Amino acid sequence: MTIREIDEKLTELSKRLDEATSSGDTVLAKEIGKQYEAVRKEAVNLTAHDKVFLARHMKRPKVDDYINAIFDDFFIQRGDYLGKEDKSIYGGIAMFHGTPVTVLGHRKGKNITENMEYNFGMPEPEGYRKALRMMKQAEKFGRPIITFIDTPGAYPGIDAEEHGQSIAISKNLAEMSALKVPVISIVTGEGSSGGALAIGVANVVYMLENAVYSVLSPEGFASILWKDSSRAPEACDLMKLTADDLYNFGVIDGIIKEPLGGVHHNPEAVYREIEERISRDLARYKGLTPDEIANDRYEKFREIDLLVRERRKFS
Numbered sequence: 001m002t003i004r005e006i007d008e009k010l011t012e013l014s015k016r017l018d019e020a021t022s023s024g025d026t027v028l029a030k031e032i033g034k035q036y037e038a039v040r041k042e043a044v045n046l047t048a049h050d051k052v053f054l055a056r057h058m059k060r061p062k063v064d065d066y067i068n069a070i071f072d073d074f075f076i077q078r079g080d081y082l083g084k085e086d087k088s089i090y091g092g093i094a095m096f097h098g099t100p101v102t103v104l105g106h107r108k109g110k111n112i113t114e115n116m117e118y119n120f121g122m123p124e125p126e127g128y129r130k131a132l133r134m135m136k137q138a139e140k141f142g143r144p145i146i147t148f149i150d151t152p153g154a155y156p157g158i159d160a161e162e163h164g165q166s167i168a169i170s171k172n173l174a175e176m177s178a179l180k181v182p183v184i185s186i187v188t189g190e191g192s193s194g195g196a197l198a199i200g201v202a203n204v205v206y207m208l209e210n211a212v213y214s215v216l217s218p219e220g221f222a223s224i225l226w227k228d229s230s231r232a233p234e235a236c237d238l239m240k241l242t243a244d245d246l247y248n249f250g251v252i253d254g255i256i257k258e259p260l261g262g263v264h265h266n267p268e269a270v271y272r273e274i275e276e277r278i279s280r281d282l283a284r285y286k287g288l289t290p291d292e293i294a295n296d297r298y299e300k301f302r303e304i305d306l307l308v309r310e311r312r313k314f315s
Helices: 003-023 026-040 048-055 063-070 112-117 125-140 158-162 165-177 193-197 218-226 229-239 243-249 267-285 290-313
Strands: 072-076 089-096 099-106 145-151 183-192 204-208 212-214 254-256
Touching: 003 026, 003 048, 048 183, 048 212, 048 229, 063 089, 063 099, 063 145, 063 183, 063 267, 089 125, 089 267, 099 125, 125 145, 125 165, 145 193, 158 165, 165 193, 165 290, 183 193, 183 267, 204 243, 204 267, 212 243, 218 229, 243 254, 243 290, 254 267
Parallel strands: 099 145, 145 183, 183 204, 183 212, 204 254
Antiparallel strands: 072 089, 089 099
16 A cells, blocks of 8 residues: 555544544454554555655644643744744744743644645745744844744745745845854754755754655656656655655754654654754753854754765766
């Protein structure tokens, strides 16, 4: 079965399990539970296209789920102080193991109504300006920054372009590269184009096992290269967008394992793994000066650039 077929079967079994549990039929519920686990164990040896499917799955945890599970005393911040509130960027100040931090990320919805409200996680310039405002404030007060990346890309609408989309993204890239507080980024779903990188210039970058990170969507890649978006599965293999690919290229620093079938089958385990990694990394950067933290980030991306140049010589 493909991952889509496995997921459809799991959805059907989950519904039957709920019905059996509600009716008090424990024998039937136990049998269905066994079937559910047996099907879930088939979600192995996934292709790059399978991982794109899981990265976009509606049931994957969203940025607010990660914030609620990992941080305490979250206080939301809104607006860019110039134009408007862009709900596709969500963030604010929180406590992490007794330390104040700034946490933010792309926001997708859990249903079509919320997705419309959050523009499907595609920020406009105001969203990136809001993110930068929060990050500069964090730098001023010495707060570490944690970002969660999950976007199909920056919003490509006419209004966004008229309001300076490219300038907002490029300014974030430049400003983030010089921040003097540690920045940790986690790609939790889709990480596409500059829309993802605009909050991803970090000292440490992690990806969930079934997340993807690329220059654009597979459909966009296939449309540009072959004028045929239906060749997206083929594009997924060429683009090298999986966590394994990017870890091997040295672009990311680690992979966070997911349960079989995707993070939505046991998000708590993933929350605890992310929490542990953030704790470890913040302890490591605690002993560095602000200039050393900024230089560490510079050297990280300089090394990636050198690796890419070296690979091009032999491609």
